[in-house]
Amino acid sequence: MARNHLTALLCAAALLAAPAGALGADREHQQVMADVRMLQEQTARLQLAIASLNDALRQIAEKIDGQTDATRRAFADQQLSINTVTNGVRILRERFDDTNVRISSLSQEIEALRVAIPPLSPALAQFAADPATGLPLDGAPPAAAGAAPPLNPGMSPQRMYDTAWADYTNGQWALSIQGFEAYIRTYPRSELADDAQFYIGQTYYADGAFQDAVGAFDDVLLNYPDGDVVPDASYKRGLALDLLGYADRARQAFELVVTNYPDSTMATLAQQALDRLNQQ
Numbered sequence: 001m002a003r004n005h006l007t008a009l010l011c012a013a014a015l016l017a018a019p020a021g022a023l024g025a026d027r028e029h030q031q032v033m034a035d036v037r038m039l040q041e042q043t044a045r046l047q048l049a050i051a052s053l054n055d056a057l058r059q060i061a062e063k064i065d066g067q068t069d070a071t072r073r074a075f076a077d078q079q080l081s082i083n084t085v086t087n088g089v090r091i092l093r094e095r096f097d098d099t100n101v102r103i104s105s106l107s108q109e110i111e112a113l114r115v116a117i118p119p120l121s122p123a124l125a126q127f128a129a130d131p132a133t134g135l136p137l138d139g140a141p142p143a144a145a146g147a148a149p150p151l152n153p154g155m156s157p158q159r160m161y162d163t164a165w166a167d168y169t170n171g172q173w174a175l176s177i178q179g180f181e182a183y184i185r186t187y188p189r190s191e192l193a194d195d196a197q198f199y200i201g202q203t204y205y206a207d208g209a210f211q212d213a214v215g216a217f218d219d220v221l222l223n224y225p226d227g228d229v230v231p232d233a234s235y236k237r238g239l240a241l242d243l244l245g246y247a248d249r250a251r252q253a254f255e256l257v258v259t260n261y262p263d264s265t266m267a268t269l270a271q272q273a274l275d276r277l278n279q280q
Contacts, residue, residue: 157187161196168199173207176200194220194227201236210240231257231266238273251277 164179180196180203187193201216217237221230238253254277257270 157183157190157192160186161192164196165199168203171206173203176203194224194229197224198227198229198233201233201240205236205240210243213237213240214244231261231264234261235266235270235273238270242273242277247277247280 160179160183164176164183167173167176167179177200180200183190183196184193190196197216197220201213201220204210204213204216214237217233217240220227220233221237224230234253234257238250238257241247241253242250251274254270254274257264258267258274261267
């Protein structure tokens with residue numbers, strides 16, 4: 001009897017415990033479902049935030065693209081403006097250079113005309129007779145004879161120089177010297193005056209008149225110390241002195257070129273000449 005009573009009690013307890021276990025499982029299921037709904041809501045909010053962020057990024061990208069295009073157009077316009085200004089400056093420089101050439105040419109022509117026109121004699125500016133009475137004035141000078149026309153009247157400086165140069169290149173030594181000397185007398189302050197004097201020396205040198213060549217090259221060094229042909233004149237002077245047998249003076253001339261004009265082509269030639277003289 002006691003055993004049967006215990007079994008009955010256990011069965012009753014089991015029956016009572018079953019609803020309690022079912023009730024706990026149901027609560028756990030409800031909690032899980034609540035968590036799932038919360039996660040779903042959070043996921044939805046995150047998706048909305050991501051979509052909003054994507055829209056914002058798209059708008060920013062569009063603005064950047066627009067600014068990039070505007071910057072590119074502005075840079076292209078600026079480059080076009082720079083190119084236009086550069087071309088304008090180049091054109092102005094070319095016109096300025098052309099104007100300078102024309103002014104120089106006109107100056108030479110004016111100088112040639114000034115030389116070609118003889119000055120008015122003071123005697124011609126005085127009256128030989130009284131305009132009112134027609135009687136001769138006391139002390140009136142006699143009529144002056146016509147002045148002698150200058151050499152090569154009306155010839156421009158450049159043409160005069162080119163003529164002498166043509167005679168030089170054609171081997172017309174006497175005419176070349178006369179032409180260059182006339183150029184120096186007529187235009188002593190010309191930029192080509194030192195060149196003319198140098199080619200006088202060159203002409204003498206080519207003609208074998210080495211002593212005269214030395215004198216002409218000396219005139220280059222004395223009269224045009226800042227001329228661009230000074231190194232050439234010093235070197236050719238040394239060659240002429242060497243051919244005349246003045247080795248020491250020739251060596252001094254070559255040393256002058258090497259010392260004073262070390263970067264010129266003549267310095268290299270002068271050094272070679274010095275080496276040759278030192279080996280003799």
